[in-house]
């Protein structure tokens with residue numbers, strides 16, 4: 001039986017439910033409202049006061065870049081905070097509601113279930129990200145940021161959301177209870193982030209002690225999306241000098257790409273394990289046989 | 292249609308299903324009876340491809356569940372003993388969703404939804420939210436859900452549990468209708484009379500082992516020639532028991548306080564002799580009645596000896 005990717009029942013059913021009523025629209029409006037409000041506050045308190053004694057084209061650009069950076073970091077933090085809460089319950093809540101067996105005994109493959117769950121639980125987040133695009137484009141009026149920069153940033157957002165989301169899905173298939181899965185997902189993210197920074201700092205030290213001077217990025221940074229974001233913003237704003245998060249040496253233009261690839265590989269592995277885990281008869285790739 | 296051979300399921304060192312074999316031909320309605328923890332749900336979940344067997348084979352329509360679970364899923368409908376529903380979904384959307392999980396087209400889904408709601412008598416609830424349905428209605432809806440892809444085999448794990456008597460009768464009516472459509476059904480229950488009326492065959496399972504399996508008619512005929520007698524005395528119950536034990540054709544004297552029950556194979560004349568004996572021996576008999584033998588009694592009899600495998 002053919003179960004097409006774009007016709008995933010789990011995804012389409014969930015989207016239908018979400019789009020019903022005012023909740024989703026209200027969520028987007030209030031999210032954008034908060035973003036606009038913060039950007040505005042930021043503009044009048046910091047930028048106006050420091051720049052209006054010298055309103056040149058360049059100052060406007062500076063303001064634009066400054067707001068862009070602030071919004072970019074804000075939205076990034078939001079993705080890290082919201083995505084786990086939405087994905088970590090996707091399988092465990094089916095288990096809690098006693099609906100998982102009903103789903104598993106249909107001809108929907110484990111692959112279809114996991115991908116459908118991942119996409120549908122991330123759909124809200126993705127919608128927020130996409131709907132913030134117009135807000136970001138206002139920054140074009142100030143100049144200093146190009147549409148290409150924006151595409152780069154938003155691609156990275158989506159990859160980060162997928163990576164974090166797959167950690168959530170993974171723990172959702174491991175733990176029976178949504179609360180446990182959610183808490184463990186946050187803890188894991190926090191621990192991974194912290195470990196990657198500490199380990200990188202340590203490796204940097206060793207590198208300097210041995211008199212290293214070429215371009216160098218400590219490898220634990222590759223799993224950390226904060227490093228990728230810092231790299232993207234550095235590329236776009238300051239020309240990428242000074243390493244990444246202060247933890248690398250030399251100019252690394254394409255670090256964020258390797259960072260994205262690393263995260264996607266990890267996400268792929270976690271999704272694969274999740275697919276195997278929810279398959280009740282535990283046959284590796286048994287979904288392949290009939291699709 | 293369904294062939295189970297030497298099925299074994301172990302949870303750690305505990306054996307939940309022990310060398311169980313079973314065969315259902317197309318059109319059979321097989322009642323699976325047994326006390327709590329007998330292994331009914333475990334067996335059914337293995338058939339429904341939700342669990343792997345420790346050993347043994349299960350084939351649905353000739354397909355091994357371990358070899359091609361996806362194909363098996365297309366052939367069977369499963370209704371678990373406990374299940375939940377999604378909130379936020381309307382009745383028709385609920386069926387539509389599961390229909391799409393079986394890869395049905397939009398038109399097929401619409402058609403099946405209407406047909407099945409008709410069958411389970413929920414047509415008027417089509418636009419209600421699923422979580423607003425009563426328990427009995429949810430169970431009927433879940434039955435309809437398991438029928439969306441028009442499976443040949445139905446695995447129903449206590450489909451009438453928690454239903455009131457009226458709802459049970461309605462459920463039985465629906466299952467009878469399914470039987471007359473030629474579906475093969477494996478249905479479990481604790482309540483034998485409920486199944487006896489509906490099923491063509493019965494299997495009694497206890498501690499993971501099939502202790503009896505056969506056609507309902509055969510099971511019923513075990514009843515013939517046996518009478519259940521209830522005797523109530525004012526006092527001297529012990530003496531009465533002692534007296535009765537000495538009499539022929541009496542089995543299984545049970546009782547508490549002044550109420551005795553026994554199984555008797557003699558005729559009515561001999562029964563009156565029995566009463567006369569008790570009275571002349573000075574036992575204050577209050578009542579002496581012939582209870583109608585029922586299928587529950589047979590069930591108890593069939594399941595009482597764990598190690599003695601009947602048939």
Ligand SMILES: Nc1ncnc2c1ncn2[C@@H]1O[C@H](COP(=O)(O)OP(=O)(O)OP(=O)(O)O)[C@@H](O)[C@H]1O
Pocket residue numbers: 302307325326327328329330331332333334372481
């Ligand atoms: N996941 C599990 N882990 C360990 N033991 C289990 C598990 N599931 C069931 N069992 C045990 O296996 C035995 C059979 O359980 P099963 O649910 O199949 O019985 P059942 O006949 O369906 O009972 P009931 O009439 O109560 O529904 C029980 O002793 C139960 O404790």
Ligand SMILES: [Mg+2]
Pocket residue numbers: 331332333372448
């Ligand atoms: Mg059970």
